[in-house]
Amino acid sequence: MTLDEMKPGQECRILKVNIGGATGQRLLDMGFIPGTKVRVIRNAPLVDPVEFNVRGYHVSLRHSEAKGVEVELQ
Amino acid sequence: MKKASEEKTVVAVAGQPNSGKSTIFNLLTGARQHVANYPGVTVEKKTGSYRFKGERFELVDLPGTYSLTSYSLEERIARDFLLHEKPALVVDIVDASNLERNLYLTFQLSEMGIPLVIDLNMMDIAERRGLEIDVEELSRRLGAKVVPTVGNRGKGKKELYEAIRETSKDKTRFTPIHIDYGKSIEPILNELEQKLSEDKNLSSHYQPRWLAIKLMENDSEVRKLIDKHSEKGNILSLLKSKRDWFISQYGDAPEKVIAERRYLTASGIAEATVKRKKEVLWTLSDRIDQIVCHRFSGPVILAVIIYLLYKLSIGYGWKLTNYTWPLLASFRDLIASVLPAEGFIHDPFLRAMPLWVINGIIAVLNYVPIFLILFTLIAILEDTGYMARMAFILDRIFRYFGLHGQSTLPLILGGVYVGGCAIPGVMACRGIKCERSRMATIMTVPLMNCMAKVPLYVLLISIFFAEHKGFAMFFIATITIIIALSVAKILNLTVLRKREMAPFVMEMPAYHLPTVQGVLRRCLERTWLFVRKVITIIIAVAIIVYFLISFPGLSKERDAYYGNQASEIRQIFFKEIGDENPYAGTLSGAGFEEFSIYWDDYKKAGIAAKGDEEKEAIDKKFRERNPEFFKIVKSEDKEAAKVNRAYKKLERKRKQLRMEKREETIQGSLLGRTGYFMEPFTRFAGFNWRVNIALLSSFAAKESSVATLGSIYQTEEIGEEKMLEERIKEKEKGWNPLHALAIMLFMAMYPPCIPTLIMVRLEAGSTKWMLFAGIYPIVLGLMFAILVFTGGNLLGLSGLQAMIAFYILAIAVTTVMGLIKRKPKME
Numbered sequence: 001m002t003l004d005e006m007k008p009g010q011e012c013r014i015l016k017v018n019i020g021g022a023t024g025q026r027l028l029d030m031g032f033i034p035g036t037k038v039r040v041i042r043n044a045p046l047v048d049p050v051e052f053n054v055r056g057y058h059v060s061l062r063h064s065e066a067k068g069v070e071v072e073l074q
Numbered sequence: 075m076k077k078a079s080e081e082k083t084v085v086a087v088a089g090q091p092n093s094g095k096s097t098i099f100n101l102l103t104g105a106r107q108h109v110a111n112y113p114g115v116t117v118e119k120k121t122g123s124y125r126f127k128g129e130r131f132e133l134v135d136l137p138g139t140y141s142l143t144s145y146s147l148e149e150r151i152a153r154d155f156l157l158h159e160k161p162a163l164v165v166d167i168v169d170a171s172n173l174e175r176n177l178y179l180t181f182q183l184s185e186m187g188i189p190l191v192i193d194l195n196m197m198d199i200a201e202r203r204g205l206e207i208d209v210e211e212l213s214r215r216l217g218a219k220v221v222p223t224v225g226n227r228g229k230g231k232k233e234l235y236e237a238i239r240e241t242s243k244d245k246t247r248f249t250p251i252h253i254d255y256g257k258s259i260e261p262i263l264n265e266l267e268q269k270l271s272e273d274k275n276l277s278s279h280y281q282p283r284w285l286a287i288k289l290m291e292n293d294s295e296v297r298k299l300i301d302k303h304s305e306k307g308n309i310l311s312l313l314k315s316k317r318d319w320f321i322s323q324y325g326d327a328p329e330k331v332i333a334e335r336r337y338l339t340a341s342g343i344a345e346a347t348v349k350r351k352k353e354v355l356w357t358l359s360d361r362i363d364q365i366v367c368h369r370f371s372g373p374v375i376l377a378v379i380i381y382l383l384y385k386l387s388i389g390y391g392w393k394l395t396n397y398t399w400p401l402l403a404s405f406r407d408l409i410a411s412v413l414p415a416e417g418f419i420h421d422p423f424l425r426a427m428p429l430w431v432i433n434g435i436i437a438v439l440n441y442v443p444i445f446l447i448l449f450t451l452i453a454i455l456e457d458t459g460y461m462a463r464m465a466f467i468l469d470r471i472f473r474y475f476g477l478h479g480q481s482t483l484p485l486i487l488g489g490v491y492v493g494g495c496a497i498p499g500v501m502a503c504r505g506i507k508c509e510r511s512r513m514a515t516i517m518t519v520p521l522m523n524c525m526a527k528v529p530l531y532v533l534l535i536s537i538f539f540a541e542h543k544g545f546a547m548f549f550i551a552t553i554t555i556i557i558a559l560s561v562a563k564i565l566n567l568t569v570l571r572k573r574e575m576a577p578f579v580m581e582m583p584a585y586h587l588p589t590v591q592g593v594l595r596r597c598l599e600r601t602w603l604f605v606r607k608v609i610t611i612i613i614a615v616a617i618i619v620y621f622l623i624s625f626p627g628l629s630k631e632r633d634a635y636y637g638n639q640a641s642e643i644r645q646i647f648f649k650e651i652g653d654e655n656p657y658a659g660t661l662s663g664a665g666f667e668e669f670s671i672y673w674d675d676y677k678k679a680g681i682a683a684k685g686d687e688e689k690e691a692i693d694k695k696f697r698e699r700n701p702e703f704f705k706i707v708k709s710e711d712k713e714a715a716k717v718n719r720a721y722k723k724l725e726r727k728r729k730q731l732r733m734e735k736r737e738e739t740i741q742g743s744l745l746g747r748t749g750y751f752m753e754p755f756t757r758f759a760g761f762n763w764r765v766n767i768a769l770l771s772s773f774a775a776k777e778s779s780v781a782t783l784g785s786i787y788q789t790e791e792i793g794e795e796k797m798l799e800e801r802i803k804e805k806e807k808g809w810n811p812l813h814a815l816a817i818m819l820f821m822a823m824y825p826p827c828i829p830t831l832i833m834v835r836l837e838a839g840s841t842k843w844m845l846f847a848g849i850y851p852i853v854l855g856l857m858f859a860i861l862v863f864t865g866g867n868l869l870g871l872s873g874l875q876a877m878i879a880f881y882i883l884a885i886a887v888t889t890v891m892g893l894i895k896r897k898p899k900m901e
């Protein structure tokens with residue numbers, strides 16, 4: 001499954017980042033690396049974007065970007 | 075310009091966004107700063123200098139970046155600076171509470187080979203989170219000096235000064251880090267490095283291993299660099315074969331593996347140096363966010379904050395201008411008093427022209443109190459970290475229109491509801507990371523309802539929509555954002571189509587308590603930028619506009635006509651008071667001019683005076699100045715009263731004559747002729763030449779639209795505003811609410827004022843965009859005006875009906891615009 005399908009409160013582990021280019025590189029730079037644990041904090045009031053906790057800090061992504069990250073539920 | 079020959083050590087301040095770079099930069103340099111832009115782009119370049127132990131250091135605040143790829147403008151700028159300006163040293167600001175991610179950048183800086191000093195900032199937050207960092211061990215592993223600091227409280231300043239000095243003197247204190255990129259990549263890196271080292275031209279300028287790593291990451295800028303400098307062309311072809319082989323062998327792009335290994339190393343270092351004394355699961359920040367980003371309370375809080383922003387800055391700021399305006403006015407009066415005196419019906423050029431310019435300047439300076447409050451509030455919002463939350467909450471809506479969550483603040487400042495100002499709005503666009511959205515925001519902020527547009531709305535609404543004031547105000551307040559969203563989308567789909575887009579990966583920083591010093595500094599910095607930029611250009615523009623409305627001037631015959639009229643008025647005056655009048659003598663010759671000045675001064679003083687006591691003092695002063703004149707102004711005896719009456723009559727006639735003359739001059743001027751010339755066309759929008767002139771002349775400053783209308787519609791005595799409404803009704807008997815609606819819509823779309831255009835030029839980075847921002851609103855405004863006026867007339871709509879119809883149409887168009895899909899994403 002992909003990161004955008006996760007619900008607030010759920011935790012998962014990253015398997016693979018499937019997008020390249022600027023978005024993919026930015027995700028890697030921010031620490032979205034295979035094996036990393038990600039917790040979904042909350043959706044924005046209009047559902048998009050979503051806030052995550054990765055490596056001890058908070059970051060928000062749009063669903064379209066989160067879709068590029070393959071994860072497995074913990 | 076101090077001794078240019080003096081040796082100085084250039085030090086770059088780098089680090090991830092929000093790590094405290096600017097705070098440390100300010101801490102080290104104090105007030106000796108200079109803000110400019112990096113050449114050709116709108117990213118701020120701050121430089122500052124300091125002295126330590128007799129040596130001079132020059133600091134450059136680099137833009138905050140998470141990495142050093144070539145995908146974003148900030149990263150390219152930071153990297154190019156390090157590559158080409160060759161600073162002696164880099165101070166890497168590392169957020170101690172977020173070590174892993176910050177080290178990811180540290181590694182990349184270290185690999186570039188420039189000596190590093192690590193500033194381990196935000197130690198207080200790390201402590202609060204229960205993190206204990208072994209500074210010695212960290213320093214050993216990173217091969218650089220590490221200095222713990224708390225930037226906003228000035229802790230660690232001395233040690234940092236010392237570390238910078240030491241490392242700049244003794245380069246052996248720094249050893250570039252060597253990250254092991256693993257069995258799969260290392261052999262390739264070594265081979266590439268070998269090849270690159272052979273190329274003397276390249277290896278003398280850049281670290282071969284760094285080049286090799288960047289090439290494996292497929293960095294487009296570094297490829298260009300190789301293309302340009304390499305003697306042999308075979309490096310890129312070797313690279314291609316290696317990359318292709320790697321991808322086919324491991325099924326993954328090398329840049330992914332490289333990023334992975336960097337994070338792996340960072341984790342290793344963090345594990346070895348950071349001890350968790352206690353587990354803090356829910357930080358205060360998290361708890362605040364539970365309310366601030368909540369589905370229901372989040373938007374409510376946002377609305378309250380926006381309301382407060384308006385209320386405090388515009389609401390109270392306006393009140394403050396009540397105190398500052400007299401200061402500005404007395405400054406003008408001071409200047410006026412040293413200029414040649416006012417003429418009977420014609421002011422000398424050397425008076426009229428400087429006063430015109432000064433009026434233009436103080437009209438803009440009048441906004442300074444508002445800006446001070448506004449910029450203070452923005453700085454507070456920025457420092458606390460709320461901006462990211464604001465973007466988080468509203469991104470979804472803006473995104474439909476090719477804007478960005480971060481467009482929220484600029485649009486609010488511009489006046490999403492009535493009464494903003496486009497200048498701070500455009501200035502705030504700097505924060506938007508996505509280039510395409512940033513441009514779209516810059517272009518649409520001026521469409522918002524700035525304070526200067528409001529007086530005209532109020533005037534027209536109270537004349538023509540008196541029964542539906544509330545709705546009319548709501549209409550005009552909300553129609554602009556609706557239109558702006560459509561415009562943003564259209565720009566996105568057309569002229570901005572090729573602009574770079576940035577992925578929406580937005581850090582939500584922990585909340586910080588802002589510091590007074592930091593907030594004030596930023597507020598003053600921005601206000602000063604505004605004052606400096608605007609004043610210089612306002613002067614030039616005011617002069618041009620002055621010529622446009624005064625030249626070519628009246629013909630000889632008309633000028634003579636006014637001269638005759640003037641002397642006739644004077645003759646009538648003397649005839650009325652009669653030769654035998656005892657005051658006739660003092661008023662003849664130069665005495666008359668003197669009396670005019672005396673009369674004006676007395677009137678002015680009377681208006682300013684408060685309370686009986688003050689009035690008495692003024693009377694005393696004027697009696698001393700000229701007892702004879704005083705008798706006249708006070709009508710102290712029968713003869714004096716006669717003179718007083720006659721003079722009042724003369725004044726009235728004189729004012730009217732001045733008015734007529736001015737009106738005729740404006741009509742005959744270049745601007746006036748343009749207004750006439752356009753009438754056949756603008757008639758479809760319901761604008762006659764008078765309106766044309768008023769609209770044209772408001773280009774210099776919109777708030778003058780009402781004043782210009784005032785002077786065009788002026789009949790006799792200078793009237794109150796209420797009078798203006800009457801006068802417009804009187805002169806424009808044929809007007810109906812459709813005329814008013816057309817004018818209001820045109821004003822809503824009115825091109826940005828000169829100061830805003832200056833800011834657009836600064837932020838968009840080109841004169842072309844500035845012209846575009848100035849011209850497209852005119853086209854749009856005319857279209858809308860013609861639509862409601864001609865369309866409304868054809869359909870026989872009332873003003874209110876046309877308003878409603880236009881509103882529905884605008885919402886429909888915007889909805890459709892929002893639904894148009896953007897081109898599929900980049901990759």
Ligand SMILES: Nc1nc2c(ncn2[C@@H]2O[C@H](COP(=O)(O)OP(=O)(O)OP(=O)(O)O)[C@@H](O)[C@H]2O)c(=O)[nH]1
Nearest residue numbers: 091092093094095096097138196224225226457586
């Ligand atoms: N608690 C704490 N706050 C700090 C410290 N240093 C800086 N801050 C605060 O952190 C916030 C961000 O600091 P800046 O100096 O603006 O960060 P920056 O790195 O320049 O940020 P960008 O320019 O956006 O990349 C401000 O509110 C500072 O007051 C610190 O050591 N401790």
Ligand SMILES: [Mg+2]
Nearest residue numbers: 095096097138
């Ligand atoms: Mg900064």
